Amino acid sequence: MQATSGSAFEQPASFAFDADSETEIAKIVARYPAGKQASAVIPALYIVQKQMKRQTGSAWVPVKGMDAVGARLGMPPIRVYEVATFYFMFNMKPIGKYHLQVCTTTPCWLRGSDAVTETCRSETGIKDFGETSADGLFTMTEVECLGACVNAPILQVDDDFYEDMDAGKVTGLLAALRRGERPAPGSMSGRQNSAPDGGPTTLNTLQFAPQGTVGG
């Protein structure tokens, strides 16, 4: 995790917030009372990551970006490094165009996350978690519970959840991404939100009494 040891990538020489980021950061900093700007560090790091995505196509947080956050929020740089490295959501090195985040926590695993991982591997040529495909399009990481267990397994691409995945759906999704398309996120099995697959299965024969006729 050390930025300076064994890094095979180059850190940009400088980083400055662009106009979009400035608007965002002003909005976030304004949420906190004077002297407590450090509270804005996590959203500010997201802003850096998004700006890198806009500017370089790769969503990650360079050291200079963390320094810029520290300078803006009046924090010593090391305090920003600590936060940024603590959370997996901040990529400390460049990633591919699409960030494939496979949930492998128990519910997803029971519902077939192994197949999702396997398909990601075979489709992209990535060998292990944390790697980027040779064409620079995909980076696959292993994440802990994404909180969508009811639609397990989940494959999160950048900020979007693709739910109810299986090998075939992953292949299709990756092919679409390669074509530059962004399929609508959500359940890939076609169900509505977390409703049962294939329509309602319970309470579908229940007749409700008209209002006002029960009780009293």
Place this chain on the structure above:
Amino acid sequence: MAKVTIDGITVEVANGSTILQAAEQAGIEIPRFCYHERLSIAGNCRMCLVEVEKAPPKPIASCGYPVAEGMVVHTDSKMVRNARRGVMEFLLINHPLDCPICDQGGECDLQDQAMGYGMDHTRYAENKRAVPDKNLGPLVKTSMNRCIHCTRCIRFITEVAGVPDLGATARGEHMEVGTYVEKALGSELSGNIIDICPVGALTSKPYAFVARSWELSKTDSIDVLDATGTNIRIDSRGIEVLRILPRINEDVNEEWLGDKSRFALDGLKRRRLDRPWVRENGKSRAASWDEAFAAIGAKLKPLTGDRIGAIAGDLCDAESILALKDLLASLGSANIDCRQDGAKLDAARRDFYCFNTSIAGIEEADAILIVGANPRKEAPVLNARIRKAWLANGIPIGLIGTETDLTYGVTHLGTQPSVLTDLHAGSHDFAKILANAKKPMIVVGQGALARPDGSAILAAAWRLAAQVGALSHDWHGFNVLHTAAARVGALDLGFVPGPNGKTADAMMGGGVDLLWLLGADEFDPARIAANTFVVYQGHHGDAGAQRADVILPGSAYTEKSGTYVNTEGRAQRGFKAVFPPGDAREDWTILRAFSATIGKTLPYDTIEALRKRMEQINPVFGRIGFLPRFGCSDHTGPAGDPAVLSDAPLTSPVANYYLTDPVSRSSPTMAACVESHATPALAAE
């Protein structure tokens, strides 16, 4: 107050104390790694687990658990022992078994506590984690596999030193303590993280693999590389000083030590004067003591007292200063001066040149004005005390002088001494803050005094102190911050020009024909007139020795028993740890021996007799280590007209913290520090 029973001992402790503090009071030691009484509580090592009756039935970390009335605590029950064994087993999972080659071995908290709570075998068969070592600069060596993540170093650097360079990055098994982006630690107090590290993760780089702690003889002494008077312990083996560590003295240094004072000791072995030298026909040659004394005696004979002078340097012990003063007096000379930098210190009254508030007193102050000083570079340990007061009470601190990061919030009032006049006139915003303060402090640095208008600034600062109520019967808020360890002692002994005596400046400018330099190196030797015969008595071949006609090899502070008066005016005594090299002798004995060769034998044969005489001259030398605090009832200021201030900006006399005296200038470690601080961000690998 709350009554707490710990292992059957009932103690009364202040409300809000932790169980661990209460146990200390009861005389029960609780093992700990992360807890440190001078740092914030982290509670992450879990070694201090205890059992508390009627509390949740689980082990409780005593370092962070406040006491309650009637609490009953067991620190050695079966449950406690089991819990601590469990913690120890976890700590040792990733800790390497390299005690035999670890510099911490023998003085390691983990090693000691593993004797009590460790197992004789491991149940852990998996791979240990490996952590790359960090490069923290030339002083602190890291061995990060040994780190147990107590975060003491992070808290010290952030809280006490105020230079937040260290942090814990990543998390869980991947957590690492370090700077993340490789760089040398920027603090002048960084060496203290070696002391507070409970394991061997942070050790001294220059001391790496030098000695084992049990081989060293330990001598109590006083640091002389700044004027704080830090209490130190000199660890030596044979003739070598191998290590210098701080001693605890709550009134002076708490338990901290500046990096220069800790690491400049390799300068004690280099460029040493180990035999007398005599210059004949422009060329120096090694000589015997008799020859050297004869050369000086011959030169001295035809001279009258007013053509003889002496300048005392910054590292001298009070004993040799008095011996030199007595020698000059016996020769009929009043040309003596200890202010080689030309500081316009007024020796008329003791509180004109002392740090009267005292170092511990800083914590009581409610406003501070710093004039022409950079305490961070001039006295880092004292600076940490100012930071402590600032952190605790958020006191306003004003600075007149070069704007710089002092590790605490400072209102920069300007660089020119005229700000003092504005403050006195009340036409400055900060004037109101000082006036409203109950216990204001004004700190005048040597940068404000060692300049032509020094006495005016001293007088102006005093006048301001009197005006804002810094001088009252129970509070003395006028302070002079010294940079030279010998200065206050020399002033206490009256080592300043007597009636019709010449100042250091006049003596150097040809005012005397024979000039005796007692370890005086802090000036350009070219200032000494060409036909002046210079005797240099000291321990390093520095500026003074290069100009000298006769060199008398003296002892460094580790090689003699000496008394030093720190900037507060606290007399403290250091003891001899090792012998001086070669023919070098303790300085007062050199002066005593020389006095006999010219028939002016000084009236003391033992250091005790000399110290008796010191005590007669000034009673402060009779109360070693003790500093009575006085208020100020006499508002008469030091000599000087507060009106004649120049426009020259105030600067600190310490341009480079790591190079201030002959010892640090001879030290390769200090040279490495200078280099790494010139380029703080070392090239990334």
